[in-house]
Amino acid sequence: xxxxxxxxxxxxxxxxxxxxxxxxVSTTPRQAGGGVKRGLSIFDFILRLGALGAALGAAAAMxxxxxxxxxxxxxxxxxxxxxxxxxxxxFLIAMGIVGGYLVLSLPFSIVCIVRxxxxxxxxxxxxxxxxxxxxxxxxxxxxxxxxxxxxDGNSSTNWLAICDQFGDFCQKVSGAVIGAFIAALLMMxxxxxxxxxxxxxx
Amino acid sequence: xxxxxxxxxxxxxxxxxxxxxxxxVSTTPRQAGGGVKRGLSIFDFILRLGALGAALGAAAAMxxxxxxxxxxxxxxxxxxxxxxxxxxxxFLIAMGIVGGYLVLSLPFSIVCIVRxxxxxxxxxxxxxxxxxxxxxxxxxxxxxxxxxxxxDGNSSTNWLAICDQFGDFCQKVSGAVIGAFIAALLMMxxxxxxxxxxxxxx
Numbered sequence: 196x197x198x199x200x201x202x203x204x205x206x207x208x209x210x211x212x213x214x215x216x217x218x219x220v221s222t223t224p225r226q227a228g229g230g231v232k233r234g235l236s237i238f239d240f241i242l243r244l245g246a247l248g249a250a251l252g253a254a255a256a257m258x259x260x261x262x263x264x265x266x267x268x269x270x271x272x273x274x275x276x277x278x279x280x281x282x283x284x285x286f287l288i289a290m291g292i293v294g295g296y297l298v299l300s301l302p303f304s305i306v307c308i309v310r311x312x313x314x315x316x317x318x319x320x321x322x323x324x325x326x327x328x329x330x331x332x333x334x335x336x337x338x339x340x341x342x343x344x345x346x347d348g349n350s351s352t353n354w355l356a357i358c359d360q361f362g363d364f365c366q367k368v369s370g371a372v373i374g375a376f377i378a379a380l381l382m383m384x385x386x387x388x389x390x391x392x393x394x395x396x397x
Numbered sequence: 398x399x400x401x402x403x404x405x406x407x408x409x410x411x412x413x414x415x416x417x418x419x420x421x422v423s424t425t426p427r428q429a430g431g432g433v434k435r436g437l438s439i440f441d442f443i444l445r446l447g448a449l450g451a452a453l454g455a456a457a458a459m460x461x462x463x464x465x466x467x468x469x470x471x472x473x474x475x476x477x478x479x480x481x482x483x484x485x486x487x488f489l490i491a492m493g494i495v496g497g498y499l500v501l502s503l504p505f506s507i508v509c510i511v512r513x514x515x516x517x518x519x520x521x522x523x524x525x526x527x528x529x530x531x532x533x534x535x536x537x538x539x540x541x542x543x544x545x546x547x548x549d550g551n552s553s554t555n556w557l558a559i560c561d562q563f564g565d566f567c568q569k570v571s572g573a574v575i576g577a578f579i580a581a582l583l584m585m586x587x588x589x590x591x592x593x594x595x596x597x598x599x
Contacts, residue, residue, distance in 0.1 A: 279553035282542045314596060321592050325527070325585055329534050336535035337542035340484045344546070345554070351481035352547070354556040383527055386588075390523050393595050394516060 232311035235392045239385060240304045246381035247297040250331065253374030254290035257283060257338075260367035264360065275361040282341045283368065289334035290375060296327045307392070314393055321389040328382040335375035342369050434513035437594045441587060442506045448583035449499040452533065455576030456492035459485060459540075462569035466562065477563040484543045485570065491536035492577060498529045509594070516595055523591040530584040537577035544571050 257277050264273035277283035300323065303316050345365055348356035358365035459479050466475035479485035502525065505518050547567055550558035560567035 275553070280551060281545070318592060318596050322589055325530075325588050328527075328531065329581065329585060332531050332534040333538035333541075336538040339535075340539035340542040341546075343483070344543075344556075349482060351477070352556075352559050354546075354554075357554050379531065383531060386527050387524055390520055390592065390595065393592065394520050 232392060232395055233308060235388055235395070236304065236307040236311060239388050239392070240301070240308060242381050242385050242388065243297055243301060243304050246378045246385065247294060247301075249374045249378035249381060250290050250294040250297060253335075253371045253378060254287055254294060256367050256371035256374060257287050257290065260364050260371065262361050262364040273360070275357065275364040277368070280341055282337045286334045286338040286371070286375070289330050290371075290378075293327055293331045293334075293378060296323065300324075317389050317392045321386060321393070324382055324386050324389065328379060328386065331375060331379045331382060335372055335379055338368070338372045338375065342372050434594060434597055435510060437590055437597070438506065438509040438513060441590050441594070442503070442510060444583050444587050444590065445499055445503060445506050448580045448587065449496060449503075451576045451580035451583060452492050452496040452499060455537075455573045455580060456489055456496060458569050458573035458576060459489050459492065462566050462573065464563050464566040475562070477559065477566040479570070482543055484539050488536045488540040488573070488577070491532050492573075492580075495529055495533045495536075495580060498525065502526075519591050519594050523588060523595070526584055526588050526591065530581060530588065533577060533581045533584060537574055537581055540570070540574045540577065544574055 260283075261276040262274070277287060300320060303320055306316055307313055307320075342365070344354055344356075345361075345368070346356060346358045348354055462485075463478040464476070479489060502522060505522055508518055509515055509522075544567070546556055546558075547563075547570070548558060548560045550556050
């Protein structure tokens with residue numbers, strides 16, 4: 196008990212904000228906490244790359260989902276595309292924004308690896324991650340609701356399933372939704388990582 | 398410059414985890430930072446109450462959305478209810494979970510007001526808030542996609558709008574979706590508040 200009450204006086208290393216020159220010199224004493232923080236930052240960077248890949252994959256799958264049936268009448272050709280459903284258009288735009296944000300956030304993540312004490316950048320990333328997570332989740336969930344309807348239809352409202360006719364279209368769109376959910380899941384982990392990173396900084 | 402390098406040796410007050418008895422005694426020296434943190438915690442509590450109200454309102458509006466048309470044939474009665482659409486069932490369940498979580502999180506929020514130094518509880522709330530935010534957002538977005546379809550229909554897939562017949566049903570469901578989005582928005586602010594609270598603790 197004596198020990199733990201003594202240890203409340205801690206020699207806190209200078210943060211990057213207070214004195215930048217000293218921070219470069221005194222890297223050795225804070226190796227213990229810095230190693231954990233640097234590990235968290237590297238993991239953050241890898242997760243960000245994974246989420247970026249998932250988001251771009253989802254956007255690509257949705258953007259190329261276009262099926263034309265091999266039969267047609269004189270006046271009409273049967274075609275299904277993401278263009279036909281506003282929810283899928285929203286999905287494509289949202290995934291584009293998510294992917295763009297993730298690309299732009301990569302340099303900040305690298306700064307966190309190089310300078311583990313930068314709490315301000317972590318906080319900024321956490322706030323923006325939360326906003327973009329909400330966007331990715333809503334796009335994925337809205338598209339999932341429509342994909343479910345396309346697969347199973349609904350007898351009460353007389354909405355018939357279209358996946359019997361447009362099988363390839365449905366498969367591609369379903370894949371896009373799964374990709375979006377994976378991206379959202381990875382971004383949830385990113386937020387938790389950022390929170391631990393901020394908590395570890397004191 | 399001399400001052401800032403001197404101030405790197407900080408007398409950190411004992412946290413709640415190390416010695417509870419001392420924490421009660423030494424509240425006076427940490428009033429300066431404690432006031433800001435306490436204000437954040439009180440705001441957190443108020444936001445939590447608001448989100449709880451929005452979530453319960455959304456659940457109630459969805460749960461009571463039931464419309465029977467005043468005409469019927471010998472064999473069939475025209476009725477619309479949230480039961481008919483799996484997405485709306487998911488919405489009701491998700492809003493129930495969100496509301497239950499928010500009720501359960503209120504005591505923890507009060508603990509944060511009483512003891513502003515409790516970083517562990519803030520971190521726990523942040524993690525759970527993120528998970529529940531994702532749930533609320535996905536429920537709201539999925540229901541919004543279906544409500545949009547019910548309002549406007551879709552000519553490409555031959556899904557007709559049902560709001561012409563079931564106007565009251567559509568209004569109630571739309572209100573529920575708006576309530577869910579308000580709850581999700583308030584929970585986003587909760588996460589940002591928690592992040593600032595954790596950042597302020599050092």
